[in-house]
Amino acid sequence: MLEKTIKLDQNLGIQIMRRLDALSLFSEGGDGVTRRFATKEHRQAAEMIQSWMRDAGMEPHVDAAGNVIGRYQAITLDAPALIIGSHQDTVRQGGKYDGAYGIVAPISCISALNDEGVHFPFAIEVIAFCDEEGVRFNTTLLGSRAIAGTFDMDGLENTDSNGVTMSNALKEFGTNPNEIPDLARNPNSVLGFVEIHIEQGPILEEEGLALGVVTAIAGGTRLSARITGLAGHAGTVPMDRRNDALTAAAEAILAVESYCSKVPGLVGTVGRISAAPGAVNVIPGDATFTIDIRAGDDNLRRKALNDIKVEIKALCVRRGVEIEMGTIHESDGCQCAPWLIDQLDAAVTTSGHPQKRLISGAGHDGMAMEYITDIGMLFIRCEGGISHHPAEAISVADADAGAQVLLNFIKNFKPQT
Numbered sequence: 570m571l572e573k574t575i576k577l578d579q580n581l582g583i584q585i586m587r588r589l590d591a592l593s594l595f596s597e598g599g600d601g602v603t604r605r606f607a608t609k610e611h612r613q614a615a616e617m618i619q620s621w622m623r624d625a626g627m628e629p630h631v632d633a634a635g636n637v638i639g640r641y642q643a644i645t646l647d648a649p650a651l652i653i654g655s656h657q658d659t660v661r662q663g664g665k666y667d668g669a670y671g672i673v674a675p676i677s678c679i680s681a682l683n684d685e686g687v688h689f690p691f692a693i694e695v696i697a698f699c700d701e702e703g704v705r706f707n708t709t710l711l712g713s714r715a716i717a718g719t720f721d722m723d724g725l726e727n728t729d730s731n732g733v734t735m736s737n738a739l740k741e742f743g744t745n746p747n748e749i750p751d752l753a754r755n756p757n758s759v760l761g762f763v764e765i766h767i768e769q770g771p772i773l774e775e776e777g778l779a780l781g782v783v784t785a786i787a788g789g790t791r792l793s794a795r796i797t798g799l800a801g802h803a804g805t806v807p808m809d810r811r812n813d814a815l816t817a818a819a820e821a822i823l824a825v826e827s828y829c830s831k832v833p834g835l836v837g838t839v840g841r842i843s844a845a846p847g848a849v850n851v852i853p854g855d856a857t858f859t860i861d862i863r864a865g866d867d868n869l870r871r872k873a874l875n876d877i878k879v880e881i882k883a884l885c886v887r888r889g890v891e892i893e894m895g896t897i898h899e900s901d902g903c904q905c906a907p908w909l910i911d912q913l914d915a916a917v918t919t920s921g922h923p924q925k926r927l928i929s930g931a932g933h934d935g936m937a938m939e940y941i942t943d944i945g946m947l948f949i950r951c952e953g954g955i956s957h958h959p960a961e962a963i964s965v966a967d968a969d970a971g972a973q974v975l976l977n978f979i980k981n982f983k984p985q986t
């Protein structure tokens with residue numbers, strides 16, 4: 570019976586795309602979708618998601634952090650749960666699919682299971698995490714941290730750009746933030762966490778694949794660098810007597826690019842730079858910039874950081890300028906569990922797709938969920954690798970393919986013993 574439902578022509582994909590369109594209307598305005606944490610739009614989305622969950626045979630509620638949680642009961646009550654989910658929030662002027670697809674697709678899968686009256690020895694919980702992007706309060710992974718028991722309660726006093734504290738925003742949203750510590754899950758009640766998400770990169774599209782299984786979420790280090798040279802008159806200081814901070818920074822930036830280009834699995838970016846005094850006729854005496862280095866393999870990233878720092882220091886000595894570098898952020902990579910990777914791979918194959926494994930260069934809720942359970946991720950192709958932009962797009966066929974694979978995965982899911 571179930572097999573027949575699965576093979577109906579992309580009917581899950583069509584439902585998913587319609588629902589993603591509907592969800593995208595809860596937006597603060599402007600191009601694309603802007604839906605921040607604990608706003609009116611978040612509340613509207615939460616109500617709609619809960620109604621879909623009810624239709625799919627789940628019992629939904631909104632927790633103290635603003636996560637929407639729907640539970641599809643197991644054959645026996647109080648069985649441990651497989652958690653599947655993604656985030657409801659977006660960046661400013663983001664797209665319809667980043668996060669939202671990973672909420673809507675599993676609800677459609679559960680709906681298909683519910684239509685057939687299929688239940689399992691394990692429960693399934695779909696979670697629409699309240700805030701992954703961190704746009705409103707500059708703190709990421711709020712929802713998944715609450716579930717993992719690593720939510721920073723001091724952060725409730727952080728304010729948004731209008732001076733509203735997170736605590737008051739949540740009260741306005743309709744929850745009691747003091748209850749957030751109670752949301753921490755007992756790891757024994759959770760069998761694993763799986764997220765399905767758009768790739769946000771071009772690899773699947775370039776290889777003509779609809780889906781890929783994620784092996785790791787890349788770790789990252791962000792440095793701030795400041796080069797101090799000597800400001801001087803642009804007309805009177807000869808070229809061979811200069812201590813130009815900005816040209817030294819330019820060489821350092823190219824060194825980052827050159828090093829990272831030669832090492833597979835490594836990416837490096839300088840996203841910000843400023844020069845002082847910043848006048849057209851003055852040799853820059855001061856340049857500050859950032860360096861962002863990421864890799865799925867932590868050792869590769871650490872070696873790269875070390876090598877790049879040595880190279881930049883050497884070029885600064887040669888150019889007669891001083892350099893200071895400090896770490897402003899560091900997170901280790903997060904490995905997906907081999908047993909979940911294998912079961913996702915099997916679901917991809919069973920659904921008739923070629924196997925593909927890849928690394929996620931972007932951060933995801935799994936980084937917080939890893940604290941309490943094993944994690945797995947599935948990526949679906951997105952057009953041009955574009956995300957965090959109104960032009961974000963997926964096809965109906967791929968929306969359907971992701972849901973079919975997820976459904977196959979759930980049907981054959983074997984908790985690790």
Ligand SMILES: [Zn+2]
Nearest residue numbers: 656667668766
């Ligand atoms: Zn996302």
